[in-house]
Amino acid sequence: MSRYRNTQKEKRNGIDYYKTTIYNKVDEKNSDAYFIAQEGDRCDNLAHRFYRDASLWWFIARVNNLKTNNIPAGTSIRIPTNTKDAEGL
DSSP: OOTTTTOOEEEETTEEEEOOOOOOOOOOOTTOEEEEOOTTOBHHHHHHHHHSOGGGHHHHHHHTTOSSSBOOTTOEEEEOSOOGGGSOO
16 A cells, blocks of 8 residues: 555655645544554564564554654554545645
């Protein structure tokens, strides 16, 4: 799944530029997985474990308001079971 598939593009001077991607809010659901991060946990490893796609690391980071792929030990992490909200509008 391409994270920018639905993002509009603008061409300037023959170069394509992506406009801002808008994402739906990811509401909490009873089916979401929760755990406390341990030393060395990273969003890409969690995305591979839960979604079989490490490229969805940014989705886990976005849902948990993380700015990087690395997760500080002791951080409470939510993993949505459904990735349909990973596509932009």
